[in-house]
Amino acid sequence: MVLTSGVHGPTLGPLESLIVNTLLIAVAFYLLCRPTTSPRREILVLSSITLAAVASRVALEPLPNVQPMTMMCLVMGATLGSRRGMAFAVIATILTNIILSNGWWTLFQASGWATIAFVGSRLVLVEEGTLNMKKLLMACIFASIFFDWWVSLSIYESGMTLSAFGYYLVNGIPFDIMHAISSIAAAVLFGPWLNNLIHEEVVLDVVSKPTGETDVVRN
Amino acid sequence: MRRAILIFFVLLIPIVSATLDEQNSWKIDIDNGYISTKPLIVEDQVIVRTSGFWINQDRPHVYSFDLITGEENWRYRSNNSTQHDLSPLLFVNSGKGNCGSWSSMVIVGWTDGKVTALDIYTGNELWSAQTEVITWGITGEMALDEDLVVVPTRKGLSSFCLADGVLDLRVNLPELGWRNGVTVTDEAYWLGNEEGVLNKIYRNGTVENQAIGVGKIRHAPIPTPHGIFVHMQTDEGSILFVGNESIGVSGSSPAIPTIYQNKIHASTSSEYLIIDCDSSNCVINDRISFHSNGEIVVNQLANGEYNVWLPSNNAEGGWGIFADTSLLRMHVTEDDTYTTAGPGFGKLNSIALGSDSGVLHVSFTGESAQDDTGIFETFILFIILCSVLALVIGFALDKRELSQKAFVVLILFISIQILPQVSNSWSEAIDIQIESEGDWNESWPDEWIGTQIVVIELPEGELLIGGMSGHENVEQLTDEAAIQLDINITKETHSIGTWITSFNGFAGEGWEFTIDGEKSPLGISDAKVSEDSVVRWLLA
Numbered sequence A: 001m002v003l004t005s006g007v008h009g010p011t012l013g014p015l016e017s018l019i020v021n022t023l024l025i026a027v028a029f030y031l032l033c034r035p036t037t038s039p040r041r042e043i044l045v046l047s048s049i050t051l052a053a054v055a056s057r058v059a060l061e062p063l064p065n066v067q068p069m070t071m072m073c074l075v076m077g078a079t080l081g082s083r084r085g086m087a088f089a090v091i092a093t094i095l096t097n098i099i100l101s102n103g104w105w106t107l108f109q110a111s112g113w114a115t116i117a118f119v120g121s122r123l124v125l126v127e128e129g130t131l132n133m134k135k136l137l138m139a140c141i142f143a144s145i146f147f148d149w150w151v152s153l154s155i156y157e158s159g160m161t162l163s164a165f166g167y168y169l170v171n172g173i174p175f176d177i178m179h180a181i182s183s184i185a186a187a188v189l190f191g192p193w194l195n196n197l198i199h200e201e202v203v204l205d206v207v208s209k210p211t212g213e214t215d216v217v218r219n
Numbered sequence B: 001m002r003r004a005i006l007i008f009f010v011l012l013i014p015i016v017s018a019t020l021d022e023q024n025s026w027k028i029d030i031d032n033g034y035i036s037t038k039p040l041i042v043e044d045q046v047i048v049r050t051s052g053f054w055i056n057q058d059r060p061h062v063y064s065f066d067l068i069t070g071e072e073n074w075r076y077r078s079n080n081s082t083q084h085d086l087s088p089l090l091f092v093n094s095g096k097g098n099c100g101s102w103s104s105m106v107i108v109g110w111t112d113g114k115v116t117a118l119d120i121y122t123g124n125e126l127w128s129a130q131t132e133v134i135t136w137g138i139t140g141e142m143a144l145d146e147d148l149v150v151v152p153t154r155k156g157l158s159s160f161c162l163a164d165g166v167l168d169l170r171v172n173l174p175e176l177g178w179r180n181g182v183t184v185t186d187e188a189y190w191l192g193n194e195e196g197v198l199n200k201i202y203r204n205g206t207v208e209n210q211a212i213g214v215g216k217i218r219h220a221p222i223p224t225p226h227g228i229f230v231h232m233q234t235d236e237g238s239i240l241f242v243g244n245e246s247i248g249v250s251g252s253s254p255a256i257p258t259i260y261q262n263k264i265h266a267s268t269s270s271e272y273l274i275i276d277c278d279s280s281n282c283v284i285n286d287r288i289s290f291h292s293n294g295e296i297v298v299n300q301l302a303n304g305e306y307n308v309w310l311p312s313n314n315a316e317g318g319w320g321i322f323a324d325t326s327l328l329r330m331h332v333t334e335d336d337t338y339t340t341a342g343p344g345f346g347k348l349n350s351i352a353l354g355s356d357s358g359v360l361h362v363s364f365t366g367e368s369a370q371d372d373t374g375i376f377e378t379f380i381l382f383i384i385l386c387s388v389l390a391l392v393i394g395f396a397l398d399k400r401e402l403s404q405k406a407f408v409v410l411i412l413f414i415s416i417q418i419l420p421q422v423s424n425s426w427s428e429a430i431d432i433q434i435e436s437e438g439d440w441n442e443s444w445p446d447e448w449i450g451t452q453i454v455v456i457e458l459p460e461g462e463l464l465i466g467g468m469s470g471h472e473n474v475e476q477l478t479d480e481a482a483i484q485l486d487i488n489i490t491k492e493t494h495s496i497g498t499w500i501t502s503f504n505g506f507a508g509e510g511w512e513f514t515i516d517g518e519k520s521p522l523g524i525s526d527a528k529v530s531e532d533s534v535v536r537w538l539l540a
Helices: A014-032 A042-057 A068-080 A082-100 A104-124 A133-155 A160-173 A173-203 B002-023 B368-395 B400-437 B474-485
Strands: B025-029 B040-042 B045-051 B061-066 B072-077 B091-092 B095-097 B099-103 B107-110 B114-119 B127-132 B143-145 B148-153 B156-161 B167-170 B182-184 B189-191 B197-201 B207-211 B223-226 B227-233 B239-243 B245-250 B258-260 B263-267 B271-276 B283-289 B297-300 B306-311 B319-323 B325-330 B344-346 B350-353 B358-363 B453-460 B461-468 B489-494 B496-505 B511-515 B533-540
Touching: A014 A082, A042 A068, A042 A082, A042 A173, A042 B474, A068 A082, A068 A133, A068 A173, A082 B040, A082 B297, A104 A133, A133 A160, A133 A173, A173 B319, A173 B400, B002 B143, B040 B350, B045 B358, B061 B223, B061 B358, B107 B453, B143 B182, B148 B182, B167 B474, B182 B474, B197 B245, B207 B368, B223 B258, B258 B297, B271 B474, B297 B350, B306 B400, B325 B453, B400 B511, B453 B474, B474 B511
Parallel strands: B040 B344, B453 B533
Antiparallel strands: B025 B358, B040 B045, B045 B061, B061 B072, B091 B107, B095 B099, B107 B114, B114 B127, B143 B148, B148 B156, B156 B167, B182 B189, B189 B197, B197 B207, B223 B227, B227 B239, B239 B245, B258 B263, B263 B271, B271 B283, B297 B306, B306 B319, B319 B325, B344 B350, B350 B358, B453 B461, B489 B496, B511 B533
């Protein structure tokens, strides 16, 4: 529903684009600047996966509404936490839309995927380093439909009736289903691998460095 | 690691294919005036004509170039044509008819009144015929009628045998024509002119004509299920007619419209119009800001969809490519300027483009995408087959993980393959559902079902009357409703029709109406209603 050419909604002028981009970059910066104790390896992995997500989204653009980003946001949120997951969503959206096409809809896409990453961090998709596939698949279905309908709001303009907007949403249901199927496929194909990668490279890499009184054992 | 390398190479595929696409293209500066009409791509050659205002020894030509290499095959020079030649080239396949047999040829109409048939392979003149010249000769689009070529001449119409150019029919008309193409239907030939007269010329030479407006008809009239479509140029802009009745107005200098799948694509200096002739009348469905005055060309894609190309007739030039109501992109070349020539499409996904720059561009990267789509679909089928194979192997070797992954890939790519059809069917089903709902309100009495209903939305409340029948248009039905509701209607009549200015003395910013929930482009006297229509009056 959201990737059909020409139905993204209002295009933006240079000033509006600047405002949207500045807002998104500020959000990403805010999300990344805390906590300050993140190991460098985590940042490296986050950056690498973000670039991979960008490349995959650009490469898969000819396939209608095939969006592995949705699954990635869920897993990133579940493994790295809400802040890192949301930052991943925002940065990946900005970078891909620079190549695909940038506009008003970028705000909705970034916030949609950031919400999905946040939800992913709260759903306990990863338990003791293992991905709960059943939960992930269910989350993928709901997240895909949520994302499409959320981004569809970008075409809502003043003067558009609710029934016309509803007609637009209903028209896009085959594309919503396509998105859900592609998210399930991405989860089955790459979900465990992505989770293991992050878990091995980041979570296990975090070694506790106790200091001060917390390290003192009182007898 | 292996998986990462595989992904890397998969990502490279689009980059590599784009590079290959760009390699095969060529251009040639013909240096002989403008290219005002679309080039033809016939088998392995591109045929193009030039136009201009010629003095001294310069004259217009028809050229043939090799499609792949751009090498010139042949050229034909008109020795007497000195005005702008705007009649599109007409390709005719070899054939046989009552008047003889003929080889493949390209037929050219000239402003010196000549019609020449050129051998498609050598450019040699096969036959030539002369028509009348009044400042100009032939400027409109010719058409085929079995073994005849029908030619719109400066002041009439002539048809010639394709085999030898012998005159078959000559009809003299009182008005002059310019760029007035001819249309052939089973019933007759249709031809407009500079006086806004639409001529219906039977094959026995009988002429019926009707002045449908004050203006100029400068394109081949288009038959629709609801009558002949004409986009008339007027002093104020343009008017669109179907069956001699106006369906709307638009900007100046109409382009040459075309019809495809019951949708007419028209344009002016200000907007691109899409007219839907599927319903009970032709209705202007969409207006998109664009400047085109030339040949509009529909490009059928291999996947069943199509794009519409509009030459942009401003200093920047280029061609706007539209799908549905969206401008997909502007197709540009490095020599763009004012353009009226549509694109020519041909084999190997080729596109031939020309403009007032007089430079012919041929590329193999275009939007017809027949080969690209083929590759894409082959790729999808290949993945599906691999998935099936992996699924079978997974089951045979009891590899559960492999089976699972193969299964989801299979489902994914089958979904991708069938999505366009599913999406189209879904949209059509929704459209039908919405159309059937109309403007009916469930709270209305059941006795009103199947009758004519009028709703008037006054500021103090809604006036409603139903159970009426037998009224043919909105005006009649509204008059009857006003009588039954005991309210006053004020009307104004102008040269372009009658409209209602107030109900019960309330004028507001004006009144507009819908029929079954849809706005009508017609006036109240022309807008037809059916026996179960709901006419709703709303404040503008």
